[in-house]
Amino acid sequence: MSIAAPLLDLVAIAFFILGLHFLNAPPTARFGNRLAAVGMFIALVIILIQTGGVAWWAIAIGVVLGGTIGVVAAIRVKMTAMPQMVALYNGAGGGAAALISVVEYVVFLRSGGAAMDPIVSVSLIVSMIIGAVSFAGSIIAFLKLQELMTGRPVTYPAQQIVNALVALAILAIGGWFITIGGTLPPLDFAGLVVLALALGVLFVLPIGGADMPVVISLLNSFTGLAVAVAGFEINSELLIICGALVGASGTILTVDMSRAMNRSLANVLFSAFGSAGGSEPAAAGSGGPQNVRSVSADDVAVMLAYANKVMFVPGYGMAVAQAQHSVKALADQLEKRNVHVSYAIHPVAGRMPGHMNVLLAEANVPYEQLLELDAANAELPTTDVALVIGANDVTNPAARNVPSSPIYGMPILDVDKAANVIVLKRSMRSGFAGIDNPLYELPNTAMLFGDAKASIDALVAAVKAL
Amino acid sequence: MTDVSHLLTLLTVLMLAIFVGFEVISKVPTTLHTPLMSATNAIHGIVIAGAIVATVSLFAAGGSSVPMTIVAIAAVTLGAINVFGGFAVTERMLQMFKRKEGGK
Numbered sequence: 001m002s003i004a005a006p007l008l009d010l011v012a013i014a015f016f017i018l019g020l021h022f023l024n025a026p027p028t029a030r031f032g033n034r035l036a037a038v039g040m041f042i043a044l045v046i047i048l049i050q051t052g053g054v055a056w057w058a059i060a061i062g063v064v065l066g067g068t069i070g071v072v073a074a075i076r077v078k079m080t081a082m083p084q085m086v087a088l089y090n091g092a093g094g095g096a097a098a099l100i101s102v103v104e105y106v107v108f109l110r111s112g113g114a115a116m117d118p119i120v121s122v123s124l125i126v127s128m129i130i131g132a133v134s135f136a137g138s139i140i141a142f143l144k145l146q147e148l149m150t151g152r153p154v155t156y157p158a159q160q161i162v163n164a165l166v167a168l169a170i171l172a173i174g175g176w177f178i179t180i181g182g183t184l185p186p187l188d189f190a191g192l193v194v195l196a197l198a199l200g201v202l203f204v205l206p207i208g209g210a211d212m213p214v215v216i217s218l219l220n221s222f223t224g225l226a227v228a229v230a231g232f233e234i235n236s237e238l239l240i241i242c243g244a245l246v247g248a249s250g251t252i253l254t255v256d257m258s259r260a261m262n263r264s265l266a267n268v269l270f271s272a273f274g275s276a277g278g279s280e281p282a283a284a285g286s287g288g289p290q291n292v293r294s295v296s297a298d299d300v301a302v303m304l305a306y307a308n309k310v311m312f313v314p315g316y317g318m319a320v321a322q323a324q325h326s327v328k329a330l331a332d333q334l335e336k337r338n339v340h341v342s343y344a345i346h347p348v349a350g351r352m353p354g355h356m357n358v359l360l361a362e363a364n365v366p367y368e369q370l371l372e373l374d375a376a377n378a379e380l381p382t383t384d385v386a387l388v389i390g391a392n393d394v395t396n397p398a399a400r401n402v403p404s405s406p407i408y409g410m411p412i413l414d415v416d417k418a419a420n421v422i423v424l425k426r427s428m429r430s431g432f433a434g435i436d437n438p439l440y441e442l443p444n445t446a447m448l449f450g451d452a453k454a455s456i457d458a459l460v461a462a463v464k465a466l
Numbered sequence: 467m468t469d470v471s472h473l474l475t476l477l478t479v480l481m482l483a484i485f486v487g488f489e490v491i492s493k494v495p496t497t498l499h500t501p502l503m504s505a506t507n508a509i510h511g512i513v514i515a516g517a518i519v520a521t522v523s524l525f526a527a528g529g530s531s532v533p534m535t536i537v538a539i540a541a542v543t544l545g546a547i548n549v550f551g552g553f554a555v556t557e558r559m560l561q562m563f564k565r566k567e568g569g570k
Contacts, residue, residue, distance in 0.1 A: 016509055017486060017490055019505070019509075020487075020490045020491055020502075020505070020506070020509075021490050023498055023501065023502050023505055024498070025498075026498065029498055029501060029560050030557070030560040030561070032505070033501070033505050033508075033553065033556045033557055033560055034557070036505060036508065036509060036553070037508070037553045037557075040508070040509070040511065040512065040549060040553065043512060043515060044514065044515065044549075047515040047518050047519070048518070051518060051522045054522045054525050054526055055521050055522055055524070055525035055530075055538070058521055058525070058530075058535055058538055058539050058542070059518055059521055059522075059542055061539050061542075061543075062517070062521075062538075062539045062540075062541070062542025062543040062545070062546055063514075063542060063546045064546075065539075065543045065546070066514075066542065066543035066544060066545065066546025066547040066548075066550065067546045067547075067550040069543075069546075069547050069551070070546060070547040070548070070549070070550035070551025070552070070554065071550050071551060071554045073547075073551055073555075074550075074551045074554035074555035074558060075554065075558070077555065079559075079562075082500060082504075082555070082559070083500075085551075085555055086500075086503055086504050086507055086555070088547075088551075089504075089507050089508075089511075089547065089548050089551045089552050089555070090507050090510075090548075092544040092545070092547040092548040092551075093507070093510050093511060093513050093544070093545070093548035095540075095541075095544045096513045096514065096516070096517050096541050096542075096544035096545040096548065097513050097516070099517065099520075099537055099538075099540055099541035099544065100513070100516045100517055100519075100520045100541055102537055102541075103520040103521065103523070103524050103534065103537060103538050103541060104520055104523070106524070106534055106537075107520075107523050107524055107527050110527050110528070111527060119473055216503075217503060220503060220506065220507055220510075223507075223510050223513075224506070224510050226513075227510045227512065227513045227516070228480060228483075230513065230516045231476075231516070232476060233516075234516050234519045234520065234523075235476075236515065236516060236519065237476065237479050238512060238515060239512055239513065239515065239516050240476060240479055240480050240483065241479060241480075241483040242509050242510060242512040243510060243512075243513075244480050244483035244484045244487055245483055245486065245487040245490075245491075245506070245509060246487070246506045246507070246509055246510040247484065247487065248483075248484045248485075248486075248487025248488045248491065249487055249491040249502065249506045250503075250506065252488060252491055253491075253499060253502070253503060352499070352500050352503065354498060354499035354500035354501070354502075354503075355500055357498075357499075357500070358500045358501070358559050358562065361559075361562040362562045364562075
C-alpha cells in the first residue's frame with residue numbers, strides 16, 4: 001500500500017477537526033461544514049480506490065440509493081422537523097455500524113477460522129450492540145417527535161427491571177461471544193441482534209416530552225462510539241478518530257442539556273419525567289389555573305407599539321405554528337416605531353438546543369438580537385412587554401419558588417419580572433412537562449388565546465393600523 | 467494473534483481524538499448547537515467507509531450469498547444516508563444564519 005492513502009486520510013481528519021473548529025462562530029460555521037464535507041469527500045475517494053473495484057456494483061447501489069434518499073430528505077424537510085431528521089440520520093449511522101459487525105461475523109464464519117482475534121471479537125460485538133441500540137432508539141425518537149406515536153413517556157410495571165434484564169442478557173451473550181472467540185451459532189447471534197434492538201426501543205420509550213433533545217444528543221454520541229469501536233474491528237484509524245470526535249461532542253452536548261434543566265443525566269433517562277402529568281393534571285391541588293386574564297390582539301398591539309423595550313420569548317408553540325416569519329414581521333413593524341426588540345432563547349426551548357435559533361435564523365432574524373438565558377434575565381426587569389410565544393415550562397416561576405414542583409431548580413427565563421407579560425397559547429393545556437404554570441395567574445400577565453401564527457399575524461395587522 | 471503494540475497505538479489515537487473532540491467542541495455557543503449536532507452526525511457518516519470495507523471483505527471471501535449481499539448493500543445505503551443527508555441538512559441550516567444587513 002502506498003503512503004499516499006494514509007496521508008490523505010490524515011488530511012481528511014485535519015479537515016474534520018478544523019471544520020468543527022469553524023463551527024464555533026456563526027460567520028464561519030458554513031465554511032466549517034464545507035471543510036468537513038471536503039474532508040469526507042477525500043476520505044471516500046481514497047476508500048473507493050482502495051477497494052480495487054471489488055464488489056463495485058453493490059457499493060454503487062448503496063451509495064447512489066442512500067445518497068439520493070439522504071439528500072432528497074434533507075432538501076424536503078421542514079425546518080421545524082429538523083430534530084427528527086437528525087434522529088433519523090443518526091439512526092442510519094448506528095444501523096450501518098451494526099450491519100458492519102453482522103457482515104464481519106459472517107465473513108469470519110465462512111473463513112472457517114478457529115477463533116477471532118480478541119480485538120476483533122470484542123469490538124465486533126460492542127459496535128453491533130451500541131449500533132443496534134442507537135438505530136432502534138433513534139427510530140423511536142423519530143416516531144415520538146413526528147407524533148406518529150405518543151410523545152409522552154410510555155411506562156409499564158417493573159419497567160426498569162425488564163430493561164435491566166434485557167441489558168444483562170445482552171452482556172451475558174456478548175461476554176460468551178468474546179469468550180468463545182466469535183464462534184457463536186448464527187441463530188444465537190441473530191437473537192443477540194434482536195435483544196440489542198429491543199433494548200434501544202425499551203430505553204427510549206419511557207422518555208418523553210421536553211427530554212427528547214437530551215436523548216437524541218445521547219444517541220448521537222452512541223453512534224459516534226459505535227463507529228469508533230467499529231474502527232478497531234476493521235482496523236481503521238479514520239473511523240476511530242471520527243467516532244471519538246462525535247462521541248466526545250455528543251457527550252458534552254448531552255451533559256450541557258441536562259444541566260440546563262438542572263437534572264442529572266441519570267434522572268432524565270430513568271425517571272419517566274412528566275409521565276404523571278398526563279393522567280393527573282391538577283396534581284398541584286389548585287385545580288388548575290382559573291384566574292387568568294384574556295386580552296384581544298388590538299389591546300396587545302397598542303401595548304407593544306407604545307413600549308420602549310419588547311422581548312420575544314419563543315418556544316415549541318412557535319415551531320409548531322410555523323410562526324417565525326410572522327414573528328419577524330411583527331419585530332420589523334415594532335422597530336419601525338423605534339421599539340427595542342430582542343429575543344430570549346432558553347437553552348432547552350423547543351425540542352433541541354438551538355432549535356429556536358435555527359427557526360429565527362430561517363426568518364432572517366439577525367443573531368445579534370438573540371439573547372441567551374443570563375443576558376435575557378438581566379434585561380427582563382427593565383422590559384416593558386415580554387411576549388411569550390408558545391413557551392411554557394421554561395418560563396414557569398414554580399421552578400424558582402415551589403420546592404415541590406417537578407421542575408424546581410431548573411433555570412428559567414424570569415418573564416414574570418417584566419412590566420407586562422403576554423402569553424400566546426392555544427389553550428390552557430399544560431406544557432410538555434405536564435405541570436401548571438402559575439405565571440398565567442399573575443396580575444401582570446394576560447393571555448392571548450389562539451394559534452401562534454394567527455395571533456401574531458393579527459398583531460402585525462393591528463400594529464400597522466395604529 | 468494479538469499485536470499488543472498495534473492495539474496500544476490504536477488506543478492512543480482513540481484517547482487523543484476524544485480529547486481533541488472535547489477541546490474543539492466545548493466552545494460552540496448555544497446558537498449553533500443544532501447545526502453542530504447535525505455536522506457531527508454527518509462526520510460519523512464516515513461509517514460508510516467501514517461498510518465499504520466490510521462489503522469488500524465479504525466479496526473477497528469467495529463471493530457472497532444473496533441475503534448477505536443485501537445486508538452489505540443495506541450497510542452502505544445507511545452509511546450514505548447518514549453522510550450525504552447529514553452534510554446537506556447542515557448546509558441548509560447554516561444558509562439561514564445571516565447578519566442583520568443581509569438583504570432579503
